[in-house]
Amino acid sequence: MMEAKQAAERLLQADNILVISHASPDGDTLGSASALMRGLLQKGKRVRFACSDPVPDKFGYLFGGIPAQNFVPDFVCAVDLAGPQLFGKNMQEWANRVDLCIDHHGTNTAYARETLVDPCAAAACEVIYEVLGKMGVTITPEIADCLFTGLTTDTGCFQYSSVTPRTHRLAAELMENGARAAEINRQMFEMKSRARLEIERRALASMRFFCGGKGAVMIIRNRDMEQAGAEEPDLDGLPALPRQIEGVLAGVCVKEKPDGTIKVSLRTHSPLDAAEICSCFGGGGHKAAAGCSFSGISPQEAADRLEKEITRRLEETV
Amino acid sequence: MMEAKQAAERLLQADNILVISHASPDGDTLGSASALMRGLLQKGKRVRFACSDPVPDKFGYLFGGIPAQNFVPDFVCAVDLAGPQLFGKNMQEWANRVDLCIDHHGTNTAYARETLVDPCAAAACEVIYEVLGKMGVTITPEIADCLFTGLTTDTGCFQYSSVTPRTHRLAAELMENGARAAEINRQMFEMKSRARLEIERRALASMRFFCGGKGAVMIIRNRDMEQAGAEEPDLDGLPALPRQIEGVLAGVCVKEKPDGTIKVSLRTHSPLDAAEICSCFGGGGHKAAAGCSFSGISPQEAADRLEKEITRRLEETV
Numbered sequence: 001m002m003e004a005k006q007a008a009e010r011l012l013q014a015d016n017i018l019v020i021s022h023a024s025p026d027g028d029t030l031g032s033a034s035a036l037m038r039g040l041l042q043k044g045k046r047v048r049f050a051c052s053d054p055v056p057d058k059f060g061y062l063f064g065g066i067p068a069q070n071f072v073p074d075f076v077c078a079v080d081l082a083g084p085q086l087f088g089k090n091m092q093e094w095a096n097r098v099d100l101c102i103d104h105h106g107t108n109t110a111y112a113r114e115t116l117v118d119p120c121a122a123a124a125c126e127v128i129y130e131v132l133g134k135m136g137v138t139i140t141p142e143i144a145d146c147l148f149t150g151l152t153t154d155t156g157c158f159q160y161s162s163v164t165p166r167t168h169r170l171a172a173e174l175m176e177n178g179a180r181a182a183e184i185n186r187q188m189f190e191m192k193s194r195a196r197l198e199i200e201r202r203a204l205a206s207m208r209f210f211c212g213g214k215g216a217v218m219i220i221r222n223r224d225m226e227q228a229g230a231e232e233p234d235l236d237g238l239p240a241l242p243r244q245i246e247g248v249l250a251g252v253c254v255k256e257k258p259d260g261t262i263k264v265s266l267r268t269h270s271p272l273d274a275a276e277i278c279s280c281f282g283g284g285g286h287k288a289a290a291g292c293s294f295s296g297i298s299p300q301e302a303a304d305r306l307e308k309e310i311t312r313r314l315e316e317t318v
Numbered sequence: 319m320m321e322a323k324q325a326a327e328r329l330l331q332a333d334n335i336l337v338i339s340h341a342s343p344d345g346d347t348l349g350s351a352s353a354l355m356r357g358l359l360q361k362g363k364r365v366r367f368a369c370s371d372p373v374p375d376k377f378g379y380l381f382g383g384i385p386a387q388n389f390v391p392d393f394v395c396a397v398d399l400a401g402p403q404l405f406g407k408n409m410q411e412w413a414n415r416v417d418l419c420i421d422h423h424g425t426n427t428a429y430a431r432e433t434l435v436d437p438c439a440a441a442a443c444e445v446i447y448e449v450l451g452k453m454g455v456t457i458t459p460e461i462a463d464c465l466f467t468g469l470t471t472d473t474g475c476f477q478y479s480s481v482t483p484r485t486h487r488l489a490a491e492l493m494e495n496g497a498r499a500a501e502i503n504r505q506m507f508e509m510k511s512r513a514r515l516e517i518e519r520r521a522l523a524s525m526r527f528f529c530g531g532k533g534a535v536m537i538i539r540n541r542d543m544e545q546a547g548a549e550e551p552d553l554d555g556l557p558a559l560p561r562q563i564e565g566v567l568a569g570v571c572v573k574e575k576p577d578g579t580i581k582v583s584l585r586t587h588s589p590l591d592a593a594e595i596c597s598c599f600g601g602g603g604h605k606a607a608a609g610c611s612f613s614g615i616s617p618q619e620a621a622d623r624l625e626k627e628i629t630r631r632l633e634e635t636v
Binding site for chain 1: 474475476477478479481482483484485486487489490491493494499500503504507508509510511512515518519522523525527531562563564565
């Protein structure tokens, strides 16, 4: 098991460092990458960033002022990147050439030459903060912004069960080092794109309840996506909505894909087991959140199949 | 200016203490009251709670295990209660008989005999925590739950600009003292009542944009409230929705009241001044959030008047 101190030493020994974020990048992988790059620049290193997908506009500020440098890397560091498949299709070449991976996923496959993983960290940025400390990096307001972005986005604004006292204490320190906490939270959680609003109101309008309100199902069709002008990232968090309604034990989100296949997300509360239910349809996942796919049937038919299976189990157990 | 230490002394000198929360009680006034009462019980005092309105079901756990005692108080303490009008209609008798007020509103009118107010505190619970410390109270898991509830509800789960490093540090300490942080956050922020869902989807369905998306208006009619089975508390936060849409500088929420009057909430971003716009209709408020009322016209007519005034200003200034 590697320590933050050793990870810091490896980075300090290198000169031309490539930092890689996971595909479909979120605030934590991008906050981790940008904070690490700023720290490395402070230590006189040359840095380059790579990611299979473009950085979403709303995270653009993380990379402001980081020079675009071109070089052949002598060291490759992946951040918040738990397994080779998460490199994405444009970055597969790097998946087996990573010198150091800094992560917080207990499921990390240890694909890198060396791995620093802290599964107790609510965000990879918590681990990056430790490494920056061991590197002797000064936490500038810019670095504080990057780390705070990772902390707050990966915890749903300090809401989830992954948050520990350490998470809150780090938030406090980053604020003292100049993180624009309220402004970042506003941009991440308050602002909604017009496309998001449109797809959300269509999804909410489609919501139906069954089993006396213990089940809820929502359908998002291709034509909804088109009419809303929505893309996949606009759906972030939507599948969680049905189970958020009081009394709902099983929340289903049925999503039609452009190729006509159907993707189902299921969220449950105890005693229902989402993974068990989805396994009836060849899917899987966790006890509280699982998924499965269908092809050759309509979204409504997929919704009906889930409803039938959930109803059967609710009648048996609740 | 009173210090926490003096407030603690006053409380320790009393024996039969009445603790009062503000009308339409929220998580902070109730978390403050219940934490203070638990601390006083620990110190051998007798305590009684009073509030003009009933404690909402979702806050019931705050008072679990606190004995219902009946006595004539020798000391009256108001918490999170900034002025006499906030005592509510059933508690007016107490408004001029308060010995000590513990609060975090800079607007506190100093109606009590003595007042401990810290306007830098994000929640009254931050101030209560200081007082409990000076009283020598041990922070039990129950007290930690009460204080955490106030912290998280008054800051929108640590989202608002009122949050300081001290707020995050206190959250960390309360977690270490046994606060069920994730569970409380889930109950406060994730769960939605069925009525709330229904009124939200009706409100979203009504949303219209004008001025190329710089203005947005939402109408909530009495028949929407009836069909949704919604009450006033179910509307919490809804008027903020229109301005949360990307590009919207003026978000209007038009709410029809049972008596037929129309209440308008306006939220703006710079350069629009919500208070100025509402003052055209006899209303007022702050730069970013203001309101006004109409009677004798339809909700649509009220929406049209706001739209016209906002359009005029947008054409002038943006």
